[in-house]
Amino acid sequence: MEQHELATANQELTAWDRVLRARQPQRPHTLDYVFALCEEFVELHGDRRFGDDPAIVGGLAAFGERTVVVIGHQKGNDTRENMRRNFGMPHPEGYRKALRLMRHAEKFGLPLICFVDTPGANPNKESEERGQANAIAECIQTMTNLRTPIVAAVIGEGGSGGALAISVGDRILMQENAIYSVASPEAAAAILWRDAARAPDAASALKLTAQDLYALEIIDEVVPEPPGGAHLNPQAAITTLGERIQAHLDELCALDLPTLLQRRYAKYRSMGRYQELADVLLRSVKQG
Amino acid sequence: MKELFRRTRKSFSSAEISEQAQIPDDLWVKCSACREIIYKKQLYDNLKVCPKCGHHMRMSAHEWLGLLDVGSFSETDVHLLPTDPLGFVTPDESYAVKLKKSQQRTGMADAVIAGVGSINGIVLALGVGDFSFMGASMGSVYGEKMARAAERAAEMNIPLLTINTSGGARQQEGVIALMQMAKVTMALNRLAEAGQPHIAVLVDPCYGGVTASYPSVADIIIAEPGANIGFAGKRLIEQIIRQKLPAGFQTAEFMLEHGMIDLVVPRNELRDVLARLLRHYDRRRQTRSVPASEAPAYANGRP
Numbered sequence: 001m002e003q004h005e006l007a008t009a010n011q012e013l014t015a016w017d018r019v020l021r022a023r024q025p026q027r028p029h030t031l032d033y034v035f036a037l038c039e040e041f042v043e044l045h046g047d048r049r050f051g052d053d054p055a056i057v058g059g060l061a062a063f064g065e066r067t068v069v070v071i072g073h074q075k076g077n078d079t080r081e082n083m084r085r086n087f088g089m090p091h092p093e094g095y096r097k098a099l100r101l102m103r104h105a106e107k108f109g110l111p112l113i114c115f116v117d118t119p120g121a122n123p124n125k126e127s128e129e130r131g132q133a134n135a136i137a138e139c140i141q142t143m144t145n146l147r148t149p150i151v152a153a154v155i156g157e158g159g160s161g162g163a164l165a166i167s168v169g170d171r172i173l174m175q176e177n178a179i180y181s182v183a184s185p186e187a188a189a190a191i192l193w194r195d196a197a198r199a200p201d202a203a204s205a206l207k208l209t210a211q212d213l214y215a216l217e218i219i220d221e222v223v224p225e226p227p228g229g230a231h232l233n234p235q236a237a238i239t240t241l242g243e244r245i246q247a248h249l250d251e252l253c254a255l256d257l258p259t260l261l262q263r264r265y266a267k268y269r270s271m272g273r274y275q276e277l278a279d280v281l282l283r284s285v286k287q288g
Numbered sequence: 289m290k291e292l293f294r295r296t297r298k299s300f301s302s303a304e305i306s307e308q309a310q311i312p313d314d315l316w317v318k319c320s321a322c323r324e325i326i327y328k329k330q331l332y333d334n335l336k337v338c339p340k341c342g343h344h345m346r347m348s349a350h351e352w353l354g355l356l357d358v359g360s361f362s363e364t365d366v367h368l369l370p371t372d373p374l375g376f377v378t379p380d381e382s383y384a385v386k387l388k389k390s391q392q393r394t395g396m397a398d399a400v401i402a403g404v405g406s407i408n409g410i411v412l413a414l415g416v417g418d419f420s421f422m423g424a425s426m427g428s429v430y431g432e433k434m435a436r437a438a439e440r441a442a443e444m445n446i447p448l449l450t451i452n453t454s455g456g457a458r459q460q461e462g463v464i465a466l467m468q469m470a471k472v473t474m475a476l477n478r479l480a481e482a483g484q485p486h487i488a489v490l491v492d493p494c495y496g497g498v499t500a501s502y503p504s505v506a507d508i509i510i511a512e513p514g515a516n517i518g519f520a521g522k523r524l525i526e527q528i529i530r531q532k533l534p535a536g537f538q539t540a541e542f543m544l545e546h547g548m549i550d551l552v553v554p555r556n557e558l559r560d561v562l563a564r565l566l567r568h569y570d571r572r573r574q575t576r577s578v579p580a581s582e583a584p585a586y587a588n589g590r591p
Binding site: 019111121123124127128129130131132133134136137138141144145153160161162164165168180182183187188191192193205206208209213216218264265268271272273274275276277278282 | 380467501
């Protein structure tokens with residue numbers, strides 16, 4: 001197929017097609033981006049509380065001219081690596097490692113880049129015992145007022161609270177075939193359609209594609225992928241995303257801190273769709 | 289009836305409990321925990337706590353308002369109404385229809401009541417969830433009311449009390465619902481800057497996006513005995529680990545044991561415990577313990 005035809009085909013993808021592409025095991029994952037886009041990466045380990053969670057990676061890296069802190073969910077490219085990384089589903093210690101790295105970024109005035117790629121936070125007994133809810137809540141709280149620029153990029157699956165925990169920031173980017181959802185299509189289908197096999201319908205209803213979320217003004221930019229998806233040409237996908245992160249970081253780093261934090265406040269404070277009855281009444285009065 | 293719940297100084301009461309319950313229609317109820325048949329009036333006198341086994345039954349948001357000083361509550365943001373931003377339709381029911389039905393059944397616009405009231409004369413902002421409205425799932429209106437409650441508390445320089453019960457983020461509002469977790473947490477920064485506490489009470493059940501956001505970073509976290517509290521639902525975890533979870537998993541007591549909450553407080557002692565806590569923060573107005581110049585600058589949600 002010609003490139004043009006592929007590009008057209010891309011626009012006609014269903015939400016479920018995007019879900020499948022977002023989950024493509026051969027898509028580049030966080031460390032692929034870090035190694036390709038950064039130099040002198042030093043991975044930092046451990047939450048200083050309990051352990052080191054391989055489902056979240058992070059550390060110091062040179063990105064362009066800046067030293068930055070990177071944090072990301074890490075999936076594997078094969079079954080063995082995925083077992084080790086728990087398919088990118090963090091335990092509380094993963095989020096507490098992220099938390100520690102966020103504060104490290106703040107302390108040293110380093111911008112924070114987050115790569116989001118998780119089916120969700122790990123739901124098991126140990127995670128509950130160690131406070132999964134608390135770990136996620138603390139990450140969210142810390143990011144709401146972290147005194148350094150934050151750019152988050154969804155590079156695959158943005159699975160609910162487990163994704164939000166490392167993606168509250170000044171700019172939220174999503175790759176063309178990435179998804180971000182309040183619940184997995186399978187879970188939503190099981191609950192609302194009473195049939196997990198209806199996941200494609202749920203995917204469409206949940207408005208989880210980058211295009212949908214841009215239209216809903218939840219994310220700031222849809223970053224193009226090479227024809228057919230990032231997995232077919234990882235290097236091109238990485239380069240494009242890297243350029244966009246760089247551009248956003250340049251803009252954010254030019255702002256003074258109070259402005260940055262005020263805008264972040266306003267950005268999240270305005271999220272939500274509701275009606276105020278007073279407005280409705282006023283409008284009807286004006287219309288006579 | 290109002291006085292009934294105030295016979296002991298420790299308990300609180302709710303005018304709404306007696307008014308809404310219409311006790312004569314249905315004199316006896318069965319406790320869902322111990323299966324004992326209870327005289328309904330006795331149950332309501334006991335703040336909907338089973339007099340036989342101590343099981344804490346769910347209270348509506350209106351019933352919770354009885355926690356405040358009688359006549360002190362004024363509701364705010366009553367004009368906030370939910371919308372259907374995604375045009376969400378399932379084979380069973382559209383979100384728009386589900387909203388309308390829930391509104392008719394509960395008489396509420398959405399799952400939260402917010403306002404200002406007082407406990408033992410100490411004025412505070414309040415946000416209360418109501419599980420009977422779509423499982424008190426957190427959508428835009430829920431998030432906006434809680435966020436405004438936090439901002440109002442900061443502006444008025446008063447504490448914030450949230451009473452939280454929820455099945456999690458409202459799926460029918462998609463990622464917009466998920467973002468409410470960040471929004472409410474964001475607004476709480478204002479409260480922290482004002483130096484006022486957020487006290488969160490977790491009541492049965494509290495799960496998902498609500499547990500994993502603003503209540504879990506409250507200054508004080510209180511739960512009711514036996515309340516189910518967690519991140520992932522029990523059934524989901526059991527499916528994944530293919531094992532039965534032990535009894536007592538994800539209860540208030542489990543949360544206390546694992547260091548996730550400050551206190552487990554029975555309902556009839558809650559008003560008293562809250563009053564005592566509020567007095568501690570209120571006392572700062574009269575007595576300054578730290579010299580002004582050395583008071584820690586509170587920045588960025590952390591000292």
